[in-house]
Amino acid sequence: KDCCICCDSLKNVSSFPADDDESCEDNPNRVIKLHKCSHVFHYNCLLAMYNSGKKEGSIQCPSCKYIYGIKYGDCPSGSMSYEILNNCSLSGYPDCGVIKITYDIKNGIQESFHPNPGKQYTATGFPRYGYLPHNLDGLKILQLLKKAWFRRLTFTIGTSVTTGRANVVVWNEIHHKTEMDNKSGHGYPDPEYLNNVTKELTFHGVVEKDDNELEYND
Ligand SMILES: [Zn+2]
Ligand SMILES: [Zn+2]
CATH class of the missing domain: 3.30.40.10 (Zinc/RING finger domain, C3HC4 (zinc finger))
Structure with missing residues (x-):
């Protein structure tokens, strides 16, 4: 072998x-x-x-x-909060309300573990929102997204794909539904979304039960 x-x-x-x-x-x-x-x-x-x-x-x-x-990222400090919208529903989930997640990050100076320490980074488009159905699956994913946030995995500092600007706060491969309807293609309906985001979280090691400590046998 x-x-x-x-x-x-x-x-x-x-x-x-x-x-x-x-x-x-x-x-x-x-x-x-x-x-x-x-x-x-x-x-x-x-x-x-x-x-x-x-x-x-x-x-x-x-x-x-x-x-x-446990994998930790380099997401700049900020806040994550959420609220339940009981009188809304998402296309594909007509029988439950909506979980609205709010992320807020302000401009700041990059730290030693960022791409350009000492340089400013720009947080554009904040607060940013993520929407989930308020059902069991949605609540499960909310818990995982909270874990991802505490591990600084939700955003990172890089170059924006849309504007080409460097040193900006960008999403870090964990996709969020940033709108409830689908006006710009980042919302619902999307029957695959909950599965896909679960896979993306797993890829970062964010799972329900942390039984993945490094143990090994000689
Ligand atoms: Zn070897
Ligand atoms: Zn292996």
């Missing part, structure tokens, strides 16, 4: 040197198995992969993309 990080056999020693305290120098060909997905790697390869990344506090299995540990 091969280690899919270095593409070398697991019987051979990892090509990444064991040069810091965390690696076990006495056993450079240590192999570990991730406990959820059972994929196997050289310990030193996995460590080198983590150290060369953003060090977000999590490791994504390079074979199956499962996230171990």
Whole structure:
């Protein structure tokens, strides 16, 4: 079997040197198995992969993309709140009200973990809204979106796809329905939305039960 990080056999020693305290120098060909997905790697390869990344506090299995540990993003500070609109309903969900989520972020200065530390970032279009049906599925997703917010995953600082401006606050791959109707194509009806956003949240490691701590077997 091969280690899919270095593409070398697991019987051979990892090509990444064991040069810091965390690696076990006495056993450079240590192999570990991730406990959820059972994929196997050289310990030193996995460590080198983590150290060369953003060090977000999590490791994504390079074979199956499962996230171990909790991933934190770099969303600037702000607020998330929500309210229930009982006398509205969304197309496709006629029998329940609407959860209206409000995000507010103000302009600020980028911190050390942002793309351009010390430079200003611009938060345009805030407050921004997200709409969910007020049913069990919608409430479940609301809980996940709150988790994503506390982990700073909802927005990031980057270049706006629509305006091309850099150093602006942009959505971070977790799609929101930003309108109740579908005037600009970002609202309801969309029978696939709840499934799709659940997948996007899972991709960031945001799941109902946090049983994805990194444990491994030698
Ligand atoms: Zn390897
Ligand atoms: Zn895996």
